[in-house]
Amino acid sequence: MNQRFDILVAGAGPAGIAAAVSAADAGKSVGLVDDNPAPGGQIWRAATAHPAAARNWLGKLDATHVTRLQGWRVFDAPAPGLLRAEYKSECRDLAYGKLILATGARERFLPFPGWTQPNVMGAGGLDAMVRGGLPIAGKRVVVAGTGPLLLAVAAHLTSRGAKIAAICEQAPLRRFFPFGVRLLGEPAKLLQGIEYGIATLGAKFYTSCWPIAANGGEKFEAVTLERKGKRWEERCDYLACGFHLVPNLELPALLGCRIEEGFVTVDSLLRTSIADVSCAGELTGIGGVELALLEGEIAGLAAAGKTKDAERLARKRKQRLGFVQALRTVTALDPRLKTVASDATLVCRCEDISFGRVRKHISWREAKLHTRCGMGPCQGRICGVAAEFLFGWDLDPFHFSVRPPIFPALVSSLGVTDRLTYESDSLALAGNTNQEESE
Amino acid sequence: MPETADSLTLAVNGVAVTVKNGTTVAAAMLIAGAPTRRSVTGEPRGPLCGMGICFECRTTIDGVPHQRSCQILCTVGMDVRTS
Numbered sequence: 001m002n003q004r005f006d007i008l009v010a011g012a013g014p015a016g017i018a019a020a021v022s023a024a025d026a027g028k029s030v031g032l033v034d035d036n037p038a039p040g041g042q043i044w045r046a047a048t049a050h051p052a053a054a055r056n057w058l059g060k061l062d063a064t065h066v067t068r069l070q071g072w073r074v075f076d077a078p079a080p081g082l083l084r085a086e087y088k089s090e091c092r093d094l095a096y097g098k099l100i101l102a103t104g105a106r107e108r109f110l111p112f113p114g115w116t117q118p119n120v121m122g123a124g125g126l127d128a129m130v131r132g133g134l135p136i137a138g139k140r141v142v143v144a145g146t147g148p149l150l151l152a153v154a155a156h157l158t159s160r161g162a163k164i165a166a167i168c169e170q171a172p173l174r175r176f177f178p179f180g181v182r183l184l185g186e187p188a189k190l191l192q193g194i195e196y197g198i199a200t201l202g203a204k205f206y207t208s209c210w211p212i213a214a215n216g217g218e219k220f221e222a223v224t225l226e227r228k229g230k231r232w233e234e235r236c237d238y239l240a241c242g243f244h245l246v247p248n249l250e251l252p253a254l255l256g257c258r259i260e261e262g263f264v265t266v267d268s269l270l271r272t273s274i275a276d277v278s279c280a281g282e283l284t285g286i287g288g289v290e291l292a293l294l295e296g297e298i299a300g301l302a303a304a305g306k307t308k309d310a311e312r313l314a315r316k317r318k319q320r321l322g323f324v325q326a327l328r329t330v331t332a333l334d335p336r337l338k339t340v341a342s343d344a345t346l347v348c349r350c351e352d353i354s355f356g357r358v359r360k361h362i363s364w365r366e367a368k369l370h371t372r373c374g375m376g377p378c379q380g381r382i383c384g385v386a387a388e389f390l391f392g393w394d395l396d397p398f399h400f401s402v403r404p405p406i407f408p409a410l411v412s413s414l415g416v417t418d419r420l421t422y423e424s425d426s427l428a429l430a431g432n433t434n435q436e437e438s439e
Numbered sequence: 440m441p442e443t444a445d446s447l448t449l450a451v452n453g454v455a456v457t458v459k460n461g462t463t464v465a466a467a468m469l470i471a472g473a474p475t476r477r478s479v480t481g482e483p484r485g486p487l488c489g490m491g492i493c494f495e496c497r498t499t500i501d502g503v504p505h506q507r508s509c510q511i512l513c514t515v516g517m518d519v520r521t522s
Contacts, residue, residue, distance in 0.1 A: 035491055037512055042490055046461060071510075073491075106492045118474055118485030128489030128509065133462025134469050248492070349487070349495060352480045377494040377505070382487070408505070 005031040008096035013041020015281025016102035018296025026304035033069040076404035091413035098303040105282035107242035114214030126240035137161030139237040144168035147244035164203035244331040253402040268314045269302040285324040348383040350376020364393040449517040464508035465496045
């Protein structure tokens with residue numbers, strides 16, 4: 001079954017919801033496709049108490065006529081004006097007049113010895129588990145990495161009864177830091193706790209500090225931390241570790257949108273270099289939930305032809321772009337983080353390729369061809385971003401060479417095309433994953 | 440935890456686990472202390488990103504392999520196995 005919309009929005013986080021609601025309010029037929037079980041994205045993931053903005057926008061989405069394709073994963077753009085998506089074993093083509101991409105961001109992970117053990121996960125990753133039903137009361141957690149997400153996660157886990165043993169921020173800039181938390185739209189009460197003293201979390205807050213090893217026998221038990229040459233072990237049940245956010249560029253790259261310095265290039269109305277395709281939210285720069293909502297509204301209004309309204313909001317957006325740059329400066333990675341992995345540390349978790357093997361190569365492309373790093377089911381989404389920092393490799397060619405399927409898909413889904421060479425190409429590109437999935 | 444009106448029971452590697460309604464399969468596996476998968480060199484793995492990007496949480500659900508357990512909710516009687 002295929003569907004057609006005036007405006008299709010990919011991603012149901014704050015930016016996508018705002019875009020869909022704004023476009024639908026303008027009288028357009030709107031589809032909202034998202035791969036999670038419920039709308040809200042990562043920041044408004046199922047929670048006991050949503051912030052007011054989330055309740056407001058999710059309420060608007062409920063009250064507006066938007067066709068929701070929740071749980072559907074877009075894996076191809078087989079022709080202009082067409083996305084192809086999969087849900088379980090079903091495959092569907094989604095046709096659009098205009099497309100708004102709001103695919104959000106993921107955490108950047110950096111390898112260190114022991115980081116592949118269970119219970120060592122992303123900061124947002126652990127938060128997602130807790131929001132997804134993992135009881136955390138009474139558990140000891142170390143939160144590490146960089147960016148305002150660390151404090152937001154620590155605050156949320158504390159509110160759910162976790163004992164935060166330490167918060168380790170790699171940046172040296174404590175005084176600049178709390179401002180960024182506001183961007184994540186956390187409840188005001190938690191914010192106050194952060195802004196007027198991280199001590200209220202009952203956690204030790206270290207700057208210029210990062211994990212150098214995750215330790216344990218059969219089970220993860222403790223993390224070794226380093227700060228200014230001093231090393232010590234912190235016992236914990238979970239290590240939540242993420243080094244800020246990077247945008248999910250695969251879909252805009254597949255569509256051919258121009259990408260510069262790691263983000264999609266857009267004009268003031270958020271239109272990309274490709275006709276009828278615009279972007280909103282973290283794809284245009286990591287700016288947090290308020291900016292994402294504003295960008296969603298701009299993109300939705302502009303796509304619906306409400307240019308004047310969109311231009312008015314675009315002026316508001318311009319004033320807020322300073323935050324994006326400030327956040328980028330604050331979260332710049334310390335070069336000493338490049339030396340934390342040992343030769344035996346895995347960089348590519350899909351194919352189990354070590355740092356020692358990857359570092360022998362001169363480029364991401366060559367490392368992929370010789371070692372298979374980045375060629376497992378995540379298609380380099382995790383290790384490619386790490387390699388970019390660790391080895392200074394230019395990943396832009398990686399984005400420009402994105403090819404379908406951008407997520408592993410069933411062979412039955414790939415088979416809906418009439419391009420005869422398509423199946424074999426796709427299987428070769430995505431390694432053996434597709435074959436496994438077809439079993 | 441005991442089964443109540445707002446909880447359900449599923450099987451993780453053949454062992455019954457009771458979780459609150461709305462719990463993801465990945466969270467249920469963490470509760471059960473079960474790895475989601477074994478890596479190509481045999482390492483036990485658990486969830487990393489929690490948002491369907493990293494594929495570390497892929498697991499076998501009701502006989503279907505490679506399901507991203509962080510994006511799937513538990514249902515009554517579901518059979519989940521480390522893959």
